[in-house]
Amino acid sequence: MNNRASQFFLELQETICRRLEEADGAARFRTDRWNHAAGGGGITRVLEGGALFEKAGVNYSAVSSTLTERLAKRLNTTEQSIFATGISIVLHPLNPYVPTVHFNTRYLELESGTAWFGGGTDLTPWYLFEDDTRHFHATLKAACDRHDASYYPKFKKQCDEYFYLPHRKETRGVGGIFFDYLKGNFDTIFALVQDVGNSFLDSYLPIVAKRKAMPWGATEKEWQLIRRGRYVEFNLLYDRGTLFGLETGGRTESILMSLPPDVKWAYDFTPVPDSPEEKLLGVLQHPREWV
Amino acid sequence: MNNRASQFFLELQETICRRLEEADGAARFRTDRWNHAAGGGGITRVLEGGALFEKAGVNYSAVSSTLTERLAKRLNTTEQSIFATGISIVLHPLNPYVPTVHFNTRYLELESGTAWFGGGTDLTPWYLFEDDTRHFHATLKAACDRHDASYYPKFKKQCDEYFYLPHRKETRGVGGIFFDYLKGNFDTIFALVQDVGNSFLDSYLPIVAKRKAMPWGATEKEWQLIRRGRYVEFNLLYDRGTLFGLETGGRTESILMSLPPDVKWAYDFTPVPDSPEEKLLGVLQHPREWV
Numbered sequence A, B: 001m002n003n004r005a006s007q008f009f010l011e012l013q014e015t016i017c018r019r020l021e022e023a024d025g026a027a028r029f030r031t032d033r034w035n036h037a038a039g040g041g042g043i044t045r046v047l048e049g050g051a052l053f054e055k056a057g058v059n060y061s062a063v064s065s066t067l068t069e070r071l072a073k074r075l076n077t078t079e080q081s082i083f084a085t086g087i088s089i090v091l092h093p094l095n096p097y098v099p100t101v102h103f104n105t106r107y108l109e110l111e112s113g114t115a116w117f118g119g120g121t122d123l124t125p126w127y128l129f130e131d132d133t134r135h136f137h138a139t140l141k142a143a144c145d146r147h148d149a150s151y152y153p154k155f156k157k158q159c160d161e162y163f164y165l166p167h168r169k170e171t172r173g174v175g176g177i178f179f180d181y182l183k184g185n186f187d188t189i190f191a192l193v194q195d196v197g198n199s200f201l202d203s204y205l206p207i208v209a210k211r212k213a214m215p216w217g218a219t220e221k222e223w224q225l226i227r228r229g230r231y232v233e234f235n236l237l238y239d240r241g242t243l244f245g246l247e248t249g250g251r252t253e254s255i256l257m258s259l260p261p262d263v264k265w266a267y268d269f270t271p272v273p274d275s276p277e278e279k280l281l282g283v284l285q286h287p288r289e290w291v
Helices: A003-024 A069-074 A130-145 A151-162 A186-211 A218-237 A240-247 A252-258 A276-285 B003-024 B069-074 B130-145 B151-162 B186-211 B218-237 B240-247 B252-258 B276-285
Strands: A030-035 A040-048 A053-066 A081-093 A100-110 A115-124 A176-182 A262-264 B030-035 B040-048 B053-066 B081-093 B100-110 B115-124 B176-182 B262-264
Touching (some): A003 A053, A003 A100, A003 A186, A040 A252, A069 A240, A081 A186, A081 A252, A100 A186, A130 A176, A130 A186, A240 A252, B003 B100, B100 B186, B115 B130, B115 B186
Antiparallel strands (some): A030 A040, A100 A115, A262 B262, B040 B053, B081 B100
16 A cells, blocks of 8 residues: 555644644644554544634544445445545634635555545535635635646536535535546646645635634524534535445544534524525525636 | 325324423424425424423325335335325423434335335433333333234334444434334234324323423533434434435425434543443443333
8 A cells, every 4th residue: 555645644634733723722632543443543633612613623544444345336346455544624613704614635545556536625604705715716726727727627516516415405515626536647646635735724724814803693603503504414414435434434433523513403494585694505506616 | 095094194293293282381383384396295393492392393294206216226126106104203302301202103105006104213311211211112012012912022122223323333212113114904004003103192291291390401411412413413324214305305304303403513522430421321332121
C-alpha cells in the first residue's frame, strides 16, 4: 500500500486542527487514537463547546479491511481486501450565520493494486450570503484549475448530485466539489488532492471571519437546529462514507462525529414567505452556478 | 384489496388520538389529510408541545404504489403493484422518566392477491423500571396468547433482533413484539392484529401514569437527548418501514414524524459507572426475558 497519501492526510489533520483551535480561541481538540479490528487504525480529534465551534471533528484513518459482499459488488470487484486512508472533517459552528462545512479526501487501494482517490468539500449555510458562496467555490475552482480546467465544472456538478436528499427534493447545502474513483497516474492525482486539501481552510475561514460576530436570536437558532436535522438525514440515509464505515466495522464514534451536536425535528416546518429562511430553500431546490 | 384492515386502522387511530389527548391534558392533535402520487393517501395526526408529550405522531395510510426493483427483490416477487395500509405511532414524552414507545400494524397485498400482516410495538425507556417493562411485555403476551401460545416467545425474540443497532451493539429499547409476513387465513390473523392494536394503550398508559410526575433535571434531560440520537440512528439506518416509505415516494413529513423533537449527539459519551444510565445500557446490550 502507498503510504504517501496517508502521511499527507496525517499532516493535514495536524495543520487543520492547529488553525481551527486558533480560530476558535477557547476550546481545544481532544485526541483519540484507535485500532481497527481488521488492521490499522486512526486518530480522531474532536473539539466541543468552543466559542466558535459547537462541535468540530477532524478524523484521520488508515485501515486495511475486508470488503463486504455488497461493497465488492458496488465496486464491481471480487477482491476481498481493501486499504483505505483518508481525512474527514465536519465543523458545526454555534452561530447560525456561520455555515457548517464538510471536507474529505481519501485514497483506496485493492489487493490487486488498483487504486483511486475520492473526496470533496461542501458548504452548508443556514442563511445564504452569495459572496460567501462565491468565495468558497472560487477557491476550490482555483485549486482544481491548477491541474485540469475540466475538473471544477465536473466536480461541482457531481457535488450537487451527490449531496442531494431525494425525499426532501433539496441539496444538503450550496455545494462545492465532489469526486470519486479518480484513477490514473498516482503523482498527478495526488498533486490535485494535496492542492484541494491545502485550500480547504482558505475556502472556509474567511467566511467564518465575516460572519462570526453577527448577532442571532431564537428564530435563527431554531432554523439552524431544524436544518441540522436534514444534515443528519443525509448522513444516515445516503452518505456512502458513513455507510461504508459502519458496514466495515469502523469505529462508530469516529464515523458519527459528523452528526451535529443539537438537532430538532419539528413536524412540517415551513419558513415564512419571503423570509431569509425561505430564500435559502430556493437555492437548495435549484442549485446555481457560483463562479 | 381488502378494506376491513384499513377500516380498523382508521378507527384505531381515532380512538388512540382521543385517549392520548386525554392523557396529555394540554395539547391537541392537528390533522393532515394527504394523497399519495401513486394512489390512495393517509391521515397524519401530530401533537407537539404537550404537557406530557413533546411530540406524538399517529399516522394512518392506505396507499397503492409500485414496487421498486429493490423492494420486489427483497419480497422475492416480480409483481409491480402493492397495496399497503397501516397505522404507525411514535410517542416522545417530555419527561425523561417516561419511556418513548412505538406501535405499528400494517396489511400488505400484492397484485396477485398474496397478502400478509406485519407489525409490532417496542418500548424505549431512558431509565429502567423493571416493573414497567414487565407490565408492557405481560400485556402484549396476554394479547398474543389469546390467539396462539407460540406467538409471544417468537415475536419477542424477533423484536429484540429487529430493533438492534449493530454499530452500537445495543437494542433500541427493552423490546416488545415484532412480526412480519404473517400469512394464512385472513380472519385468524386479523383477529390477532386487532387484539394487539386494542391492547396498545393498556400496555403503555399505566407506565405513563406511574412516571409522569417524577421530577427530573439537566442530567436526565441530557441523557434522554443523547439516547434519542440512537432512536434517530435506528430509524434512518435500519428501519424497514422508514426506508420503504421514503423509497416508494411516501409523504416525507408523515414518515419522519417518528423522529424525536430535540436530539443531541455528544462525542463518545459514556455514563458514570454504576449510574442508572449505565444500568439501562446493560439491558440494551443483553436483552432479558420479562415474563
